[in-house]
Amino acid sequence: MLTFRNYSIRRKLTWMNMLVSGAALLLACTAFAGYELADFRQTLVRSLSIQAQIIGANSASALLIRDPDGARDTLAALKAAPDIVSASVFDSAGKVFARYSRDGAGAAAPLETLPGNEIEEFRFTSSQLILSRAIDFRGRRIGTVRIRSDLSEVNGRLLRYTGIVMVVLAVSLLAAFAFSSVFQRATAKPIVDLANTARIVSREKKYSLRAPVTKNTDEIAVLVDSFNEMLEQIQQRDTALRNARDELELRVEQRTEQLEAVNKELESFTYSVAHDLRAPLRHIQGFADALQEDYGGTLDSAVLGYIRRIIDSTRRMDELISDLLALAQVGRQELVFQTVPLNAVVQDVIHELSEENQARHIEWRAGKLPAAECDPRLMKLAFYNLISNAVKYTRPRDPAIIEIGETSVQGEKVIFVRDNGVGFNMKYAHKLFGVFERLHRREDFEGTGVGLATVQRIVHKHGGRIWAEAEPDRGATFYLTLGRKQ
């Protein structure tokens, strides 16, 4: 049976057809033959019984007068019945009275006594039917007749029936086989095709394939249709997915192009700023200076004051342009990461600022700083801007105290730059790092408002954060982290 399970559905169906039709036919034929056989045997018994009665009746007088020859003559009439092998008449004592044998040989077997109230008894042996019948005369038992009949006809019939059954069975099975191959086409083929399609689809991921559609409207057709529909959906989904991906790629490409264009534009803009905007500035200053130089003696002090202001303004504009360019450059520049000892950077900056502010009394408190993974040039610019800011806004203090170090804020190591300068109102803290944003009047503190924006950009480029805490007149503290800090 295990092998049957592994059979293809085609073979299974064939086997099923053959077995079912074979079994049904065999059952029907057997029943029919059995019935026929039983009926025939009954008829045989009945005819033998009639013959026994006739012989009994004809032999009664012979028995009564003890005339065995008369009985023998009666028995001899049985010659007409070719089936009868032998027949015997027994007297009331059970002894053989007369005997007939078709081939004229053999002695009669002794009679098994009949039960008192039975008048007839029969039994079948493998080859003979033996029937015994009592001979009564006026209510008295005067003897018994026993006839043995040959069963060869019955057996012949049995053989014929068996033969017919076999032939019918064989022909039927052949027909069943022929029909099943026709039915297979209608039933098994769609399933086989479906299985083949499914196998190819799952192996080669070819979702454009379809199982062949049948003309039927049975469950298999539903299965095939559903399978094809599923493939259709998968195909559609694949297409949609591919389209979405293509579209996304296209969009990324377009955005990249746009970005590159914008970048290029920005670059040419900064180049223009660097080159073209400075030329007129230089001219204004140059000619204002020429005016002062050539006609200084003839102009009154008010005019000279105006000229000085023109020159101051051009200087200031130049500063603005320089700072803006520096800021733009920070944005454009690729970071070059190195392990930088921040202590050395801060010491450099302190040294430069001390030189520039020799007239001031500044108390430097530089704590221990870690080494950091950062761009050394930009990191120095960031510290320069932060510390020079501290120097600038402590100008009214004597001494100015500027502290640089590392501390821990909520478990995170942060670098700080603290001063005891004029500070600022925290209400404006959000403006602190904006470009051109200033929290002090220019008459009090010079500057372009680009320095802290630059610092913030540098810190952000390093993946870090920067923020400040301050109080008016109580100083300010700037905190920063570097994302790549080691």
Add this chain to the structure above:
Amino acid sequence: MNGESRILLVEDDPQDVELMLRALRSESVKSRVEVVRDGEEALDYLFCRGEYRHRSADQPPTLVLLDLKLPKVGGLQVLQEVKASSVCRSIPVVVLTSSGEQRDIAESYRLGVNSYIQKPVDIGEFRRAIRTLALYWLGVNRSPFAQKPMNLQ
């Protein structure tokens, strides 16, 4: 300074030309200054062609002051052609421009510029730059074309 020395000033902006001449004058530079207004004219002058075809190639300028942003042919292009030519290669060229872009500086030196000066906006600094420049290139420096050593004054 040597009166025979000649400066070729390549500068398109008349304001800049005037301020430059004024600065040279006030720094007492006695050199003759030839002004050309674009890159093409500069190349014509240096290679003695076009309207300068009658100019003698035997008398190259002592110094070329070259702006980078020029009409027609840009300053870097002029620089490249000059330094690629066997005739003009030896002429000292000083780039004098508003641009402080690292890109421009690097490219100029790659092409073989002799000096690169960013024009300061501040007039005082500008004058100092011109004075230093003239002192060095027309004074201290020895030109390959001078027949005799120049007098240092």
